[in-house]
Amino acid sequence: MIDRTQIPAVILIDSQMGENIGASTRAMLNCGLDELRLVRPRNGWPDPAAEAMSVGALDKIQPVQVYETTAAAIADCHFVLATTARTRDMVKPVYTARTASAELVRRAATGQKTAILFGPERTGLDNDDATLAHGLVTIPLNPDFSSLNLGQAVLLLAYEWSQQLIIQPHSKPQKITPDTLPVSHEKLVEMFERLENELESHHFFRTEGQKPTMIRNLRNMLLRAQMTDQEVRTFHGIITALTGNKKSKEE
Amino acid sequence: MIDRTQIPAVILIDSQMGENIGASTRAMLNCGLDELRLVRPRNGWPDPAAEAMSVGALDKIQPVQVYETTAAAIADCHFVLATTARTRDMVKPVYTARTASAELVRRAATGQKTAILFGPERTGLDNDDATLAHGLVTIPLNPDFSSLNLGQAVLLLAYEWSQQLIIQPHSKPQKITPDTLPVSHEKLVEMFERLENELESHHFFRTEGQKPTMIRNLRNMLLRAQMTDQEVRTFHGIITALTGNKKSKEE
Numbered sequence: 275m276i277d278r279t280q281i282p283a284v285i286l287i288d289s290q291m292g293e294n295i296g297a298s299t300r301a302m303l304n305c306g307l308d309e310l311r312l313v314r315p316r317n318g319w320p321d322p323a324a325e326a327m328s329v330g331a332l333d334k335i336q337p338v339q340v341y342e343t344t345a346a347a348i349a350d351c352h353f354v355l356a357t358t359a360r361t362r363d364m365v366k367p368v369y370t371a372r373t374a375s376a377e378l379v380r381r382a383a384t385g386q387k388t389a390i391l392f393g394p395e396r397t398g399l400d401n402d403d404a405t406l407a408h409g410l411v412t413i414p415l416n417p418d419f420s421s422l423n424l425g426q427a428v429l430l431l432a433y434e435w436s437q438q439l440i441i442q443p444h445s446k447p448q449k450i451t452p453d454t455l456p457v458s459h460e461k462l463v464e465m466f467e468r469l470e471n472e473l474e475s476h477h478f479f480r481t482e483g484q485k486p487t488m489i490r491n492l493r494n495m496l497l498r499a500q501m502t503d504q505e506v507r508t509f510h511g512i513i514t515a516l517t518g519n520k521k522s523k524e525e
Numbered sequence: 526m527i528d529r530t531q532i533p534a535v536i537l538i539d540s541q542m543g544e545n546i547g548a549s550t551r552a553m554l555n556c557g558l559d560e561l562r563l564v565r566p567r568n569g570w571p572d573p574a575a576e577a578m579s580v581g582a583l584d585k586i587q588p589v590q591v592y593e594t595t596a597a598a599i600a601d602c603h604f605v606l607a608t609t610a611r612t613r614d615m616v617k618p619v620y621t622a623r624t625a626s627a628e629l630v631r632r633a634a635t636g637q638k639t640a641i642l643f644g645p646e647r648t649g650l651d652n653d654d655a656t657l658a659h660g661l662v663t664i665p666l667n668p669d670f671s672s673l674n675l676g677q678a679v680l681l682l683a684y685e686w687s688q689q690l691i692i693q694p695h696s697k698p699q700k701i702t703p704d705t706l707p708v709s710h711e712k713l714v715e716m717f718e719r720l721e722n723e724l725e726s727h728h729f730f731r732t733e734g735q736k737p738t739m740i741r742n743l744r745n746m747l748l749r750a751q752m753t754d755q756e757v758r759t760f761h762g763i764i765t766a767l768t769g770n771k772k773s774k775e776e
Contacts, residue, residue, distance in 0.1 A: 305666060305667060413684075426552065478762065498750045515729035
């Protein structure tokens, strides 16, 4: 588990719709972020619309803090990033959501309190607020259709942050129980040989010359399935059903 | 620019709310995905609620195709992933959104048509639909608060896909000849059904109650082999040899 002080605060500035605050809270909690700060929410705070849209998330994060100014909201922070949809004429580092997340994790690990700023729905962050940040974050999206709503923008940042903490597992077949372990090669070869013998006696191999290649292709194909013990037993059952011939040692 | 044929189709199954279809479309277009297929949308199609929520995105993607069955919706696909919130007792590769995206890009680069399945809002994909997929995708989120709405789930997958193209120049695509393309789902399902019919008439399924599970397990096993066209023909040949019954349309 990571230390709570290492989790970036999400700071929503001049949000217009409680629904968007609620959706943002839900997205935060989905991704393990639990500190929300609001600067001048238009409909005040608390806001029943935010509560409803958060589907319980507002009750599970830390108490929301409300501020009059952005400067006050980030007063305790050491490293602040400002999300922005458009390139600005500012000499600041510009991060993607992914590189920003890596930087947030790196800073937090050295004891820095971090935060991410999000501007109001329509206009985004104003230049003064963006200027307060150490860097800008622009999510690379389809340039012809890049507008995200607030909850989606929070989700993508929160998601990227959470993925920094997870070691990406390789895509291997799940191994849940001993039942799903791949079968031993011995049993696999036994199955191959039974199938091949049945195919032989059913005149599947048109010529002796083709037979070795056909057998190789067949084995390659079945090997790729990485069959379990149970699946090999099922496959024996199929051969028995289709041919009417039991496996020699079949129980 | 990437070729349109390399873009995965997003397939929404039994969606209940037009608003969620609209939000999904918007998320897709944000990330450069432009092919939406619907299976049995509850409120029919077209749906004014979807149109309103898409904020124009529905007019900018390819015409939406609507299907009666999941099998029909993926008939032309070579590689299909099923998004799922919970671990299932299926022996299939399990991807994160990120590893799934890498695999989708890799497959598309070899000429495979790819798709991502999303189930209905409340319940997620049912087991039969998940069984049709080559792999599962689970987005790693806060285990204590992991429920995403449909639009958010589509956004995260679409976003990860788009980031593969932007950030990671993926490893060189394998040289692959038309012969080694995975078979289309249509031919695969035809093979499954023939096998299952033969097993039925050979009394393989001991009870009607066990049959659905046995069929699911069988399909999962054979799907993992990712058979080519030639291998599916060979498999038909095996069934013909073992049963003495020709495939109805067999040459």
